Structures are given as structure tokens and as C-alpha cells.
Amino acid sequence: MVMTTPEELNVDLKATSVEETVSHLTQRFPGIVSADTREGYGGVIVAKDKLVDIARYVRDVLGFDYLSSATPVDYLGEGNHSTDHLEMVYHAYRTSGGKALVFKAQTDRESAEIPSLIHVWKGADFQEREAWDLYGIRFPGHPSLRRILMWDGFAGHPMRKDWKEAYYEEDHKPFTSRWPGGHVHRAEEKSIFGHNVRYPADIDLSRLTDVSESTLYSGFGMGVDVTRMVDHHGVETNELMVNMGPHHPSTHGVFRMMLRIDGETVLDLDPVMGYLHRNHEKIGERNTYLHNIPFTDRLDYISSMGNNHGYVLAVEQLLALGAKYNPPTYRAEVLRVLMVELTRIVNHLWAIGFWLNDLGAFFTPVLYFIQERERILDFFEAVAGSRMMCNYMRFGGVFADVPERIHSVTNLINDRMRDFDTMQFLTEMINERIPRTIDELDAYLTQSEIVRVRSEGVGIISREDAIGYSTAGPLLRGSGVAYDVRRADPYSIYPELDFDVAVETSGDMYARYMVRLREMRESVRILKQLLPRLEYTKGQPVNDNNMAYSGKVPVGESYGRVENGKGELGFYIVSAGEKKSTANPWRYHVRAPSFINLTPLGLMSRGSKVADVVSILGSIDIVLGETDR
Amino acid sequence: MEVSLQELNKTQYPIPAELQNNVAITSLSKIYNWGRRNSMWPMLFGLACCAIEMIATASSRFDFSRFGMEVMRATPRQSDLMIVSGTVTKKMVVPIVRLYNQMPEPKYVLAMGACASGGGPFKEGYNVVSGIDKYLPVDVYVPGCPPTPQALLFGLIALQRKIDGQSLTTADDVPWYGVGPSEPTPVPILGPDIIDPRQMDMIRRMAESKAAKDAISLPDGRALPAVKTAAAVVPVAKKATAAAAPVAAAAPVAAPADDKRAAALARKAARAAKTGGAPAETVAVEDAAPAAAAAPVVTAAAPAAVAPAVPADGAKPWEEADEIREQRKAAALARKAARASKRDEGK
Numbered sequence: 001m002v003m004t005t006p007e008e009l010n011v012d013l014k015a016t017s018v019e020e021t022v023s024h025l026t027q028r029f030p031g032i033v034s035a036d037t038r039e040g041y042g043g044v045i046v047a048k049d050k051l052v053d054i055a056r057y058v059r060d061v062l063g064f065d066y067l068s069s070a071t072p073v074d075y076l077g078e079g080n081h082s083t084d085h086l087e088m089v090y091h092a093y094r095t096s097g098g099k100a101l102v103f104k105a106q107t108d109r110e111s112a113e114i115p116s117l118i119h120v121w122k123g124a125d126f127q128e129r130e131a132w133d134l135y136g137i138r139f140p141g142h143p144s145l146r147r148i149l150m151w152d153g154f155a156g157h158p159m160r161k162d163w164k165e166a167y168y169e170e171d172h173k174p175f176t177s178r179w180p181g182g183h184v185h186r187a188e189e190k191s192i193f194g195h196n197v198r199y200p201a202d203i204d205l206s207r208l209t210d211v212s213e214s215t216l217y218s219g220f221g222m223g224v225d226v227t228r229m230v231d232h233h234g235v236e237t238n239e240l241m242v243n244m245g246p247h248h249p250s251t252h253g254v255f256r257m258m259l260r261i262d263g264e265t266v267l268d269l270d271p272v273m274g275y276l277h278r279n280h281e282k283i284g285e286r287n288t289y290l291h292n293i294p295f296t297d298r299l300d301y302i303s304s305m306g307n308n309h310g311y312v313l314a315v316e317q318l319l320a321l322g323a324k325y326n327p328p329t330y331r332a333e334v335l336r337v338l339m340v341e342l343t344r345i346v347n348h349l350w351a352i353g354f355w356l357n358d359l360g361a362f363f364t365p366v367l368y369f370i371q372e373r374e375r376i377l378d379f380f381e382a383v384a385g386s387r388m389m390c391n392y393m394r395f396g397g398v399f400a401d402v403p404e405r406i407h408s409v410t411n412l413i414n415d416r417m418r419d420f421d422t423m424q425f426l427t428e429m430i431n432e433r434i435p436r437t438i439d440e441l442d443a444y445l446t447q448s449e450i451v452r453v454r455s456e457g458v459g460i461i462s463r464e465d466a467i468g469y470s471t472a473g474p475l476l477r478g479s480g481v482a483y484d485v486r487r488a489d490p491y492s493i494y495p496e497l498d499f500d501v502a503v504e505t506s507g508d509m510y511a512r513y514m515v516r517l518r519e520m521r522e523s524v525r526i527l528k529q530l531l532p533r534l535e536y537t538k539g540q541p542v543n544d545n546n547m548a549y550s551g552k553v554p555v556g557e558s559y560g561r562v563e564n565g566k567g568e569l570g571f572y573i574v575s576a577g578e579k580k581s582t583a584n585p586w587r588y589h590v591r592a593p594s595f596i597n598l599t600p601l602g603l604m605s606r607g608s609k610v611a612d613v614v615s616i617l618g619s620i621d622i623v624l625g626e627t628d629r
Numbered sequence: 630m631e632v633s634l635q636e637l638n639k640t641q642y643p644i645p646a647e648l649q650n651n652v653a654i655t656s657l658s659k660i661y662n663w664g665r666r667n668s669m670w671p672m673l674f675g676l677a678c679c680a681i682e683m684i685a686t687a688s689s690r691f692d693f694s695r696f697g698m699e700v701m702r703a704t705p706r707q708s709d710l711m712i713v714s715g716t717v718t719k720k721m722v723v724p725i726v727r728l729y730n731q732m733p734e735p736k737y738v739l740a741m742g743a744c745a746s747g748g749g750p751f752k753e754g755y756n757v758v759s760g761i762d763k764y765l766p767v768d769v770y771v772p773g774c775p776p777t778p779q780a781l782l783f784g785l786i787a788l789q790r791k792i793d794g795q796s797l798t799t800a801d802d803v804p805w806y807g808v809g810p811s812e813p814t815p816v817p818i819l820g821p822d823i824i825d826p827r828q829m830d831m832i833r834r835m836a837e838s839k840a841a842k843d844a845i846s847l848p849d850g851r852a853l854p855a856v857k858t859a860a861a862v863v864p865v866a867k868k869a870t871a872a873a874a875p876v877a878a879a880a881p882v883a884a885p886a887d888d889k890r891a892a893a894l895a896r897k898a899a900r901a902a903k904t905g906g907a908p909a910e911t912v913a914v915e916d917a918a919p920a921a922a923a924a925p926v927v928t929a930a931a932p933a934a935v936a937p938a939v940p941a942d943g944a945k946p947w948e949e950a951d952e953i954r955e956q957r958k959a960a961a962l963a964r965k966a967a968r969a970s971k972r973d974e975g976k
Contacts, residue, residue: 151720155821158755165755189954196759197822201839247724249673249703254721275721276677279754301678370688388775625677
């Protein structure tokens with residue numbers, strides 16, 4: 001029997017399904033590419049020395065031109081696999097839409113080395129640096145492989161399974177009793193320092209110079225701070241090194257940029273991050289699956305509902321492998337989309353408002369947007385109990401249905417209690433207030449000469465670079481790529497909803513602003529379609545799914561992704577262990593759009609003025625909770 | 630018209646008719662505090678999620694400019710209040726301490742939210758500092774994750790109340806009314822893990838005992854640095870060590886009863902030892918009679934509390950938390966008993 005490959009049938013290799021691609025790859029490259037046959041896993045395993053060639057083939061011949069995520073997994077002492085090893089997992093997509101091609105490369109733990117894919121996808125840059133930082137995998141071929149989230153000189157690679165922190169208690173939650181002898185103890189008391197620290201036995205206290213920034217500067221190609229140079233008029237000038245942040249009002253949090261400038265012109269820019277690295281993934285691998293939902297709120301803390309959605313989708317993919325799982329009811333899906341679209345409006349209002357701050361309209365426009373945001377937060381508070389950290393979604397449903405009435409405890413005019421019918425409140429908000437705010441914004445800003453002059457033609461990223469650098473969200477769509485996960489790889493009830501993907505082609509800051517503006521209008525369009533759905537699904541259950549609170553998750557891997565306000569938010573989850581199902585994720589990784597969108601910041605800023613760098617950063621729209629995780 | 634100051638200070642002093650309704654008499658502290666509490670400028674400084682709620686508090690719906698706080702300054706040189714709004718990471722605490730040192734006195738710290746108060750949900754993380762109070766003196770803690778704007782406003786009002794209670798005359802509660810400039814907080818160092826210079830001694834002893842117990846000779850045969858060498862290399866450490874040594878030296882120094890300055894300096898040193906993360910449980914018991922103004926009696930209530938950090942037998946000290954806890958508990962009980970007996974004497 002002769003197997004026919006799609007190639008032999010003259011099938012367009014760029015249009016085959018993922019399953020066909022996997023079988024094509026294994027047949028085309030026998031001995032190099034093998035299908036991943038582990039239970040619950042998909043994709044292929046590539047021999048690591050041929051990884052770059054296979055990646056090129058995947059990108060150029062098979063058409064998977066967008067590297068969404070690259071992340072390591074540490075399989076140490078895991079029951080399903082015979083040997084301990086580290087594994088890099090890559091998720092590649094086609095920008096024309098469709099499912100992911102997952103390919104993996106394995107390496108041993110002691111001398112972990114995997115060839116860098118930075119020359120295939122530039123978007124691998126920061127992700128490989130993160131893998132080196134947290135897992136200690138070296139990437140030969142990477143031009144500046146240095147730590148990105150922790151500081152230089154930090155002892156160890158903390159995400160490895162055998163690395164234990166100072167406050168380590170147990171491998172998994174829930175912990176055993178913290179008050180066994182009748183009195184509670186706190187983690188500080190277990191450390192003689194009373195701090196969350198641990199030192200290696202051979203700590204050298206005689207050489208306490210802070211080396212945490214030395215490779216940062218040397219990696220920038222500079223040994224000294226000032227270089228003398230002569231400009232084109234023959235005047236001698238200095239090339240300066242300027243640090244912006246981590247405490248700087250324009251960096252939207254604790255972000256830092258290192259700029260090499262000549263006068264006002266930026267020659268080079270290097271983002272420095274990790275100032276809010278709060279170990280989301282390490283803690284997430286210790287938590288139970290359910291524990292992680294409130295933690296996802298604190299990723300992109302402007303749009304917590306969207307984060308919830310991505311995470312529950314990822315876990316639901318795994319749950320669906322088991323026997324006892326029912327998908328969410330229709331009303332639960334409607335409620336999810338309702339919350340997520342309101343969140344998107346909040347996010348874009350916030351993004352545009354703070355971008356205007358960066359342009360110089362300091363806090364005047366943003367006050368109007370925050371006012372509108374407050375009304376939406378009132379609704380969230382009434383539904384979920386919290387303004388910002390909603391913790392609303394559950395596996396196979398949502399936490400609770402919307403209440404009958406909304407009590408807004410504070411109000412814009414006076415302190416009297418207000419009491420609304422929920423549907424009336426929502427209808428008014430969706431049909432009148434939000435559109436009015438967007439119209440107002442549009443009227444004052446879109447044609448404003450200052451906005452246009454400052455933003456048109458500034459911070460340009462080309463279509464090819466936008467794809468190659470793995471950017472997502474308004475950054476990608478502002479460069480003419482009509483890629484929206486809601487359409488490209490639909491989830492929830494988006495297929496039945498009527499909306500357009502906002503695209504602009506010029507790739508500058510103004511294009512990103514226009515994408516956000518139009519996306520808000522599209523969100524309103526979606527919300528209007530949800531109102532009748534909310535009416536006729538009234539009374540349906542939203543959270544009586546048997547999996548909502550008891551979380552034993554079947555083994556396997558999953559990648560759940562949503563189109564969040566900032567871009568494609570993905571959760572890569574591995575459930576692995578000796579049993580059929582597990583209570584804690586083996587690997588929990590967040591593909592953070594704010595993090596990966598920063599990869600081309602240097603490219604976009606080079607040659608622009610210092611004042612523009614501030615607004616270019618604002619136009620990317622980052623949130624540090626998600627950037628640093 | 631010559632009036633002696635003593636005459637003027639008498640309450641019966643006749644106020645001339647033309648000055649009546651134009652003069653208000655109050656204490657200097659009161660008017661000074663009134664000015665400060667109503668122009669408390671926070672630093673424009675956001676760390677994490679709580680910063681978003683701080684911005685919401687600043688904006689029109691909640692509007693903390695009603696309390697004189699609308700001027701958020703981006704530079705520490707112009708701000709009075711540091712709102713630590715979010716998770717403090719080890720990488721970020723270094724700039725935070727620097728910023729705090731750059732703020733002019735009087736300065737206040739408000740820990741906003743669970744993370745800034747004690748590490749919050751991220752406490753166990755390897756890059757997370759369990760509360761900014763491990764490094765800086767905190768005036769007000771606002772609980773919540775994140776605190777609502779109302780809660781933050783309440784915290785700010787609590788801070789105003791605290792300022793109302795401060796007095797120019799008692800240098801003890803308010804360091805900046807005391808004598809001489811305040812010591813800057815030692816800036817932590819990023820080594821293999823974050824190093825608090827105030828704990829340098831403990832780190833050294835831990836490393837020594839660790840090396841002794843496991844019989845690890847250092848890779849290149851290098852000896853562990855002697856105390857003196859390390860202190861010379863790191864001047865901050867030296868200073869901190871002196872402060873951290875639980876002012877045992879302060880007790881024998883017999884300050885003359887009339888030398889208030891020396892007494893104040895000694896009290897200040899005691900306070901620094903108490904708040905500066907010193908490991909020992911030192912209790913500064915002040916002389917009950919204020920008129921005497923004698924040198925403070927500083928007793929090390931639990932001298933053993935330093936020792937258990939490195940027991941002589943070299944057992945793993947960091948695993949003997951129970952013992953330390955017991956000792957701390959005993960020390961706390963002793964303090965409580967002492968307070969109770971003092972109270973009874975007062976009656």
C-alpha cells in the first residue's frame with residue numbers, strides 16, 4: 001500500500017488541515033519529524049538539530065507564518081514519560097486563519113540547548129530569552145541571550161521543577177494545615193531572615209558589587225555612557241545613554257527603556273522588564289486549576305474578564321477529553337461574550353486615553369473615558385462582586401447569572417443609592433451611553449490636527465515585520481493583517497455574531513488608534529446582538545456544570561486563546577502525571593500579548609524623537625502585569 | 630508697647646479691641662499639621678493593579694483632590710506621600726528604596742493593597758517581597774485586592790488623622806522633628822538573591838554554618854570573608870551592622886540627665902534598631918518619669934533571639950523555625966506582662 005502525500009496529489013500545501021500537515025511532515029522528514037503520540041498531545045516532535053530547517057519549511061512551504069507562542073516545559077519526575085527532559089513547544093498559525101501546528105524540540109536537562117528560531121521568526125526573541133532566564137535553556141544563534149525577567153547574577157533558573165523558593169511549602173495546593181499545633185505560622189518565620197530570600201552556600205559577600213545591569217549595558221554594544229561623534233554639520237556631539245523608567249510616568253507602570261540617543265533622535269532602544277515579575281506561572285503550577293482563575297484577573301488587570309475567558313477555554317479543551325464534561329450552556333456563553341466585549345471597550349477607552357496622555361493631552365480626555373469605564377465597572381461589581389478583579393468565569397459556565405437589579409453604591413452626581421433594573425441598565429448603556437462616548441471621542445480626536453500630526457507616519461511597523469515579530473491585536477491589524485482570533489480561530493458564540501474585523505494599512509500610531517476606535521464600535525455592534533439573546537435565554541442555568549468547581553483535569557496539553565483587548569492572549573496548559581487526570585497543571589504558561597508586542601519596540605522607535613517613543617509605547621498598549629507576569 | 634513674653638502668654642492678657650476677631654490663637658503643631666495634612670502630595674508612582682484603582686480615585690468620580698492631594702508629582706523631590714500601589718518585587722524594591730530616600734521629609738508611606746502590605750496572593754513567589762514594610766516604614770495599610778477607591782480614600786483620611794496627632798515637641802513619634810538628619814534606608818543589593826544590607830551579618834553567619842555543616846569548602850579554596858573585610862568593602866553594611874547590633878552599647882553610655890540631645894540621639898538609635906529589621910527583639914523601655922529625661926534603658930529582652938540564627942552545633946538554623954517562634958512568643962508574653970504591671974502601677 002502506498003501512502004499518498006498531499007504533495008503528490010498536487011494539493012496546495014498552504015491550505016491543508018493541521019492533521020494532513022502533521023502526516024505530511026512525518027512522511028516528508030522521516031527520522032527527523034515524528035508525530036507526538038503521548039496521550040492527549042498533538043503535533044510533531046522535531047529532532048533539535050534540524051529544528052531551524054523544519055521551522056523554515058513550516059513557515060515558507062506550509063504557510064504557518066505566525067509564531068504565536070514558544071515556551072519550555074520541564075518534564076522532571078513526571079510519570080508519563082520515561083526520561084526527564086526539557087521541551088520547547090512552538091505554536092505556529094497561518095495568518096489566513098485556522099488551527100495551530102504544534103511542534104516541539106526536546107533536550108536533556110543538564111546541558112539544555114536548542115537552536116534559536118530568531119532568524120525564522122523574530123518574535124521568538126523575547127520568548128527564548130525568557131526560556132533561558134527561567135529554564136536555563138541555551139539558544140545557540142540567539143544574538144543577545146541574556147536574562148529578561150530576573151536580574152543578572154540571580155542564582156538558578158527558577159521555573160525548573162527542582163528549583164524551590166524560600167517560602168516553599170509543598171509541591172501542590174491545597175497545602176496541609178498551616179496551624180497543626182494550634183497556632184498559625186507564617187512563611188517568614190521559617191526563614192531566619194524574615195524575608196523571602198535564599199542564598200547559595202558559597203555566597204561571596206566580599207564581592208558585593210551589583211552586577212545586575214552589567215550585561216544589560218554591554219549587550220547594548222556600549223562600554224561607556226557617552227560616545228563622542230560628529231554630526232553632519234561637522235559639530236561635535238555626544239551620543240547619550242538614557243534610562244527611562246522603571247519609575248517614569250509615561251511607561252504605564254514599572255517598565256524601563258534604555259535609549260541610545262543622538263540629540264533628540266533615538267538611535268537604539270532596548271526594553272528592560274521584569275520589575276513586576278511576580279511569578280504567575282510558578283505559582284500557577286502549584287495551584288489547582290480552579291485557583292488560577294483569580295490569578296488570571298491580575299495579568300492584564302484592565303481586562304480581567306478576557307483573561308478569565310482565555311484560561312477557562314484552555315482548561316475546557318482538556319476537560320472535553322474526559323468523559324463527564326458538558327460544555328457551557330448557551331446563556332453562559334452569551335454572558336461570557338457580553339462581559340468580554342464590555343471589557344474590550346474598557347480596555348480601548350483606557351488605551352486611547354493614556355495614549356493621549358503620552359501625546360500631551362495630560363489627563364483631560366482620559367477623565368471622560370474613566371467616567372464611562374466606571375459605569376461598566378458598576379455593572380461588573382453588581383455581577384461578579386468586584387470592580388476590577390472579577391473572577392467571573394468557571395469551567396463550563398460562569399460564576400453567577402446577572403442579578404435582577406443593580407445597586408450602584410456610588411454615583412456621579414451625589415451619594416444617594418441608585419437602583420436599576422439590570423436589563424434596563426444594560427440596554428441604556430449599550431444603546432446610548434457607550435455609543436455617545438465613542439462618538440464624542442471620535443468627534444474630538446479623529447480629525448484633530450494635533451493628533452494626526454503627532455501620530456501619522458510615526459512608529460511604523462510593516463506588514464511583514466508585524467507578522468514576523470509575532471505582534472497581535474491592534475498592532476497587527478493596524479499593519480494591514482486582518483487577523484482576529486475571534487474570526488481566524490473562532491471560539492464561543494462568535495461564529496454566529498455579525499461583526500467586522502477592523503483593519504488599517506498604514507501601520508503607524510494613527511492606524512492603531514483607528515483600529516481601536518473601530519473595534520469599540522464593532523463591540524457595541526456585538527453587544528446589541530447580545531441583548532435579545534440575553535432576553536430569551538433568561539432562566540437557563542449558567543453554572544450547574546459538574547466540572548465548574550471540582551477540577552480533576554484529564555492528562556494532555558491544550559492551548560486556549562482569545563482575542564483580548566491587547567491582542568492574542570493564549571494559555572498553554574499541560575496536565576501530566578501518573579494518573580488519568582490531575583488536580584494541578586504541570587505546566588501553565590501565559591502567552592502574553594503585552595510581552596510579545598514589545599519585541600518590535602526598538603524597531604518602531606529607531607529614528608524617531610524621544611517624545612515620540614513615549615507615545616509609540618502608549619500606542620502598543622501594554623499592561624505590566626501581563627508583560628512581566 | 631513693650632510686653633514681656635511671660636505677660637503675653639497669660640490667658641488673661643487683654644487683647645486690644647482692634648485685634649479682636651482678627652487673631653486666632655492655636656498651637657504651632659496644630660497649624661503646622663493643618664497645613665501639611667491638606668497639601669499631601671502623592672508621588673505619581675504606580676506598580677501594579679492597585680495603581681489603576683489609584684488613578685480611578687484621582688479621577689472625577691472619587692476625586693481625592695477634595696483632600697488636597699490632587700497634585701501628583703512624578704519626582705520624589707516634590708512629593709510627601711508614597712502610595713505603594715501594587716506588588717513589590719525584588720527587582721523593583723531597589724528603585725523604590727532609592728525613591729523613598731530621595732523624598733524630602735516629612736514623608737509618609739501608604740501600603741495600598743494586599744501585595745504592598747504583605748505580599749498578597751503572590752507572596753510565595755521567588756521574586757516577590759512580602760510587603761514593603763520589610764524595607765520601609767509604613768504609615769497606613771489599606772487592605773483589599775485591589776482596595777476600592779473608597780477604601781483608599783479612607784486610608785488617606787486615616788493618614789490625615791495620623792498627621793493631626795503628631796506634635797512638634799515629641800521627637801520620638803516623628804523622626805524628622807528629632808535631632809539631626811535621618812539615616813537613609815540602606816538600598817538593597819541584587820546578588821544571587823536580594824540582599825538587605827542590614828542583614829549582612831546574618832547572611833554571613835548562615836553561609837558559614839551552612840558551609841561548616843555540609844563541610845563544603847568553597848570551590849576555589851577561598852575562605853569566607855572576615856567580618857572586617859566585608860564591612861570595609863560595603864560601607865552601607867557597616868553602618869547597618871552598627872545600627873542593627875541591638876544597641877547594647879547604648880545602655881552603658883550614661884547620658885547626663887540634662888543633655889537632652891544625647892538622650893534623643895540614643896532614643897533614635899534605639900528606634901532605628903527596632904524598626905530597622907534588626908533580628909533581635911529589643912525593647913526600648915523609656916523611663917516612666919518624663920521630667921527625669923534620663924538615658925533610655927535598653928534591654929535585650931531575648932538575647933537568645935540572635936543566637937538561634939546560628940546555633941553552635943551548626944544544625945540547619947533555617948529549619949528551626951519552631952524554636953525561634955517559641956522564643957518570640959515568650960518574649961512577647963514577657964513584654965505584655967511588663968506592660969500590664971506598669972499599667973497597674975499607674976493605677
